[in-house]
Every structure is written in structure tokens, then in C-alpha cells.
Amino acid sequence: MDSAYAAWAARWRVPLGFLLGIAFLIFSRPTPVILIVGGAVGAMGVALRAYAAGHLAKNQKLAMSGPYACTRNPLYLGSALIGGGLAWAGENWILALVFAVLFAAVYWPVIRREEDYLHRQFREDYDGYAKRVPLFFPRFRRPADGGKFQWKLYWKNREYEALLGYLAVLIFLVFKIRLR
Numbered sequence: 001m002d003s004a005y006a007a008w009a010a011r012w013r014v015p016l017g018f019l020l021g022i023a024f025l026i027f028s029r030p031t032p033v034i035l036i037v038g039g040a041v042g043a044m045g046v047a048l049r050a051y052a053a054g055h056l057a058k059n060q061k062l063a064m065s066g067p068y069a070c071t072r073n074p075l076y077l078g079s080a081l082i083g084g085g086l087a088w089a090g091e092n093w094i095l096a097l098v099f100a101v102l103f104a105a106v107y108w109p110v111i112r113r114e115e116d117y118l119h120r121q122f123r124e125d126y127d128g129y130a131k132r133v134p135l136f137f138p139r140f141r142r143p144a145d146g147g148k149f150q151w152k153l154y155w156k157n158r159e160y161e162a163l164l165g166y167l168a169v170l171i172f173l174v175f176k177i178r179l180r
Contacts, residue, residue: 003113005109009105009107009109010109012106024090028173030173030176031177038087038089038090039086041081042085045085048081049074049078051149054150055153062118071138073111076111077138084100087100089170111135
């Protein structure tokens with residue numbers, strides 16, 4: 001993986017997401033049924049991100065409990081579900097395709113870059129963990145370590161911001177339907 005591209009992707013993932021979000025708000029064509037279905041998929045992503053944030057003590061210890069027992073990247077999987085659900089809710093398939101391509105082009109190198117960091121930071125624990133748990137697509141199984149969700153980590157990781165952003169987009173889409 002080209003480290004310069006990975007660094008670029010890490011730096012620009014949020015601004016590019018905002019640009020795509022603005023295009024989405026302008027060009028989306030939601031309908032009530034599609035908004036409900038896509039909104040439900042996005043809500044699963046918000047819930048996954050929230051659950052993951054409650055198990056993540058960044059840079060202190062390797063997160064292996066909760067959703068981290070099923071996938072090494074539950075936050076990014078949650079983001080993919082949110083983006084995919086909202087793209088579905090907006091019923092603009094061109095923007096959905098752009099989202100999928102942008103997500104793969106930006107988040108794949110970011111995930112790999114973070115993998116390298118975690119390997120260096122938590123070498124012993126990380127090697128065994130990476131052998132047991134898939135990188136992105138989850139393998140559902142009962143977590144072995146029994147780590148508990150911690151609200152203080154949820155708040156510290158500021159995951160409520162994802163929820164608030166998601167709700168703001170849903171409200172915007174509802175108003176867009178009502179104004180037609």
C-alpha cells in the first residue's frame with residue numbers, strides 16, 4: 001500500500017464525505033417507503049458505531065470485545081451501513097455508486113494504515129487477534145472475553161455526533177418529501 005496515498009486518504013476522508021453529503025442533499029429523491037427502508041439500514045450502522053465506541057479505549061488497549069470480536073473495523077462497517085442506507089433512502093443510484101467507490105478508495109487505505117499502527121502498538125495481542133477476527137465483513141460468534149459496553153467511552157469517543165448527523169439528514173429528507 002502506498003503510504004503517501006494512505007496518508008492522503010486519512011486526511012481527506014472527512015472533507016470528501018462532506019462534499020458527497022452536500023451532493024446527496026441536493027440530488028436525493030426520497031420517497032416515504034424508500035426512506036424508511038434506507039433509514040433502517042442506516043440506523044443499524046449508527047447502532048453498530050455506538051456499540052463499537054463503547055468498547056474502544058483509543059491508544060490505550062486493543063479493542064477486542066463487543067463488535068470488535070466479530071470484525072476488526074466495526075466503526076467503518078457502521079459508516080458503510082449509514083452511507084449505504086442513506087444512499088438507498090435518497091434513491092439516487094448514481095450517488096450511491098459514487099459513495100461505494102469513494103468509500104472503497106478512501107477507507108481501504110485508511111483501514112490498512114490503521115492496521116499497521118495497531119500492529120506496531122499492540123504487536124503481541126494484535127497478531128493473534130488479526131488471525132481470529134476478519135478485517136471488515138463480520139464473522140458472527142459469541143465474544144470470548146466478555147468486555148462490557150462503557151457509556152464513558154461512547155461519550156469520550158464523541159460517537160453521539162454520528163447519531164446527530166444521521167438524524168439531521170433524515171429530518172432533511174423528510175422535509176424534502178413533504179415539500180414535493
